[in-house]
Amino acid sequence: MKDDPPETTRRNLLWKSVVAGTGLGLLATALAWARSLSPKVLYEPPTKRRIGPPGRFPEGRTFLSEERIFVLRQGNAYRAISAVCTHLGCTVGEADGGGYHCPCHGSFFSETGTNEAGPAPRPLPWLPLTVTGGALVVDLEGEVGPDHRLEVAVEGKPQ
Amino acid sequence: MPRTPREASEAVVQNFALHAFPARITKRALSWLATGWLGTASMHLFVILTVTGLVLMFLYVPSVDRAYDSVKDLQYVVAFGSWIRGTHRIAAHLMVVAVVLHLVRVFLTGAYKREGPPGSFRPMNWWLGLALLLLTFGLSFTGYLLPWDQLAYWAVTVGTQIAAAAPLIGEDLRGLLLGGTTVGQSALIRFYVLHCFVLPMATIFLVSWHFWRIRKDGGLAVADRVGDAVKARAKALPPKPGKTYTLMGSTEGGTVQVETPVALMEEESESSVPHVVRRGFVVFLVTFALCSLLGLLLHAPLEEAANPAVTPNPAKAPWYFLWLQELVSILTFRIGDTVIDGTLIGGILLPGLIVTVLAAWPFLDRSPAAAAGVWFHRTRRRQNVIFLVLLLAAVVLTIIGTFFRGPYWGWVWPWDPSSPVHTFF
Numbered sequence A: 001m002k003d004d005p006p007e008t009t010r011r012n013l014l015w016k017s018v019v020a021g022t023g024l025g026l027l028a029t030a031l032a033w034a035r036s037l038s039p040k041v042l043y044e045p046p047t048k049r050r051i052g053p054p055g056r057f058p059e060g061r062t063f064l065s066e067e068r069i070f071v072l073r074q075g076n077a078y079r080a081i082s083a084v085c086t087h088l089g090c091t092v093g094e095a096d097g098g099g100y101h102c103p104c105h106g107s108f109f110s111e112t113g114t115n116e117a118g119p120a121p122r123p124l125p126w127l128p129l130t131v132t133g134g135a136l137v138v139d140l141e142g143e144v145g146p147d148h149r150l151e152v153a154v155e156g157k158p159q
Numbered sequence B: 001m002p003r004t005p006r007e008a009s010e011a012v013v014q015n016f017a018l019h020a021f022p023a024r025i026t027k028r029a030l031s032w033l034a035t036g037w038l039g040t041a042s043m044h045l046f047v048i049l050t051v052t053g054l055v056l057m058f059l060y061v062p063s064v065d066r067a068y069d070s071v072k073d074l075q076y077v078v079a080f081g082s083w084i085r086g087t088h089r090i091a092a093h094l095m096v097v098a099v100v101l102h103l104v105r106v107f108l109t110g111a112y113k114r115e116g117p118p119g120s121f122r123p124m125n126w127w128l129g130l131a132l133l134l135l136t137f138g139l140s141f142t143g144y145l146l147p148w149d150q151l152a153y154w155a156v157t158v159g160t161q162i163a164a165a166a167p168l169i170g171e172d173l174r175g176l177l178l179g180g181t182t183v184g185q186s187a188l189i190r191f192y193v194l195h196c197f198v199l200p201m202a203t204i205f206l207v208s209w210h211f212w213r214i215r216k217d218g219g220l221a222v223a224d225r226v227g228d229a230v231k232a233r234a235k236a237l238p239p240k241p242g243k244t245y246t247l248m249g250s251t252e253g254g255t256v257q258v259e260t261p262v263a264l265m266e267e268e269s270e271s272s273v274p275h276v277v278r279r280g281f282v283v284f285l286v287t288f289a290l291c292s293l294l295g296l297l298l299h300a301p302l303e304e305a306a307n308p309a310v311t312p313n314p315a316k317a318p319w320y321f322l323w324l325q326e327l328v329s330i331l332t333f334r335i336g337d338t339v340i341d342g343t344l345i346g347g348i349l350l351p352g353l354i355v356t357v358l359a360a361w362p363f364l365d366r367s368p369a370a371a372a373g374v375w376f377h378r379t380r381r382r383q384n385v386i387f388l389v390l391l392l393a394a395v396v397l398t399i400i401g402t403f404f405r406g407p408y409w410g411w412v413w414p415w416d417p418s419s420p421v422h423t424f425f
């Protein structure tokens, strides 16, 4: 008798299915609840932003605090570089004599965005610029090479 | 004194102190020097935090538009608001200190050791304690964001970015914590719920378990040898009124518990009520007076409102994480053009390793039973020295990070005008 497999009676089959069903139900419910914690929609600022007409920017570097980028203008050529440090996400500042300096752990990036000193693992990315309806649009998620330039003919002289 | 068995058992059930503690407690476990009563102080700090936190909850608004202003109101407008906020903040700092010192005392006395009275298993309490340590850090860190000022915003930006450095799950972990990709409203409400509900509830649960385990483990390790000595002397004595229920006279005859050595060693012990209760109360008064006074004298900082565009220079983590931030910066170096990023090592792997080694320590420690509950037992000399050296290193790194790091994480002397030490508290 001892070695016989335990007999499956109607009663204990029923019991097992009740346990299994309850367990599965609880598990599914728990997973659904947990899933609610990862948002389907992010109410965050858009990653493509209009940053104003090209004429707004003076020659040289301009910091846009809202977007956390620098816009660089040389005559009719525009470029945009991210000001978010590639180390842990602090906002970098302009270093004296060109380049960028991060206040958090002292990373230094050259004028081309190359990470030259400190813990930053990657260069600062250059961001794609386009023109839409007379305004410059920057794509904060995109990345282009350091030589990418947007040529826009601007009426009047650069300030 | 109760007159009937019914009154006796009611007295026991109705009096929390009578069944939270054993009826009698060894004089050694009662001593100030054996434990420093640091665990008790940690618990009292948690109680103070709960009560002051409850008051703060009535006045704080967890929204990015209102959070900073409501804290500012608390600080400058609400009657005694800055005192309540200061007390909460200093109690939080002191709790980190007390819990760490409690761990240090448990380690140095070998009170986590497997060898104990029959049926005891002290490593369990060591593990519960480690979980409580992590909870304490979690409570402090989630609370740090709530004022929504520059200090808060950037400490959390950097802190969660470190979490993102964890292999595989890092990005998801950060996303789950923040409820998005940046520190914004979803992050604030998540930190708020964690800080005010989830983590305190978990702490209450684990602390209760921790206390219950002390009794399951036959009391504190420091009392083990009292029991041994008594057992050696003990002959078959009649049961003594040594347990809660026998104290009230509701049990006649012996049970296993009543006949434990504890019941035999009256001259080595005191009755818990009032002795434990009295000392616990003294600890509470000292802890409370300290928090209340410091809360009045030191002002909890409130900087400008959070501004994602401008990073304060330098941006520092809360002080109890500065040794890690310091390690992150030391461990980051470059060989040619490749950067060895210290974030993963200093921010994830090392803390993980420390917790793992601590958790395994009761099984790596091969010292004899006689070393349990004894300060600096000679058989544990080497491990105590290593432990203290590592602890000292962490303390030194914390001091450097706090007082000697200025703009761009460069070295500054604390008396230098550019030193940011004023943001310490």
Ligand code: HEM
Pocket: B035, B036, B037, B038, B039, B040, B041, B042, B043, B046, B099, B100, B102, B103, B106, B111, B112, B122, B125, B126, B127, B128, B129, B130, B132, B133, B136, B207, B210, B214, B219, B220, B221, B222, B373
């Ligand atoms: C919220 C945090 C904590 C609270 C409220 C707490 C509370 C206590 C209390 C009241 C005691 C009685 C003895 C004493 O006061 O020293 C105790 C003992 C103990 N604690 Fe904690 N504790 C906490 C965290 C920790 C940590 C971080 C550890 C270590 C990882 C730990 C490990 C232990 C052990 C092993 C004992 C038994 C000690 C012995 O037998 O001598 N606890 N705890």
Ligand code: FES
Pocket: A085, A086, A087, A088, A089, A090, A102, A103, A104, A105, A106, A107, A118, A119, A120
């Ligand atoms: S965040 Fe820029 S160096 Fe660390």
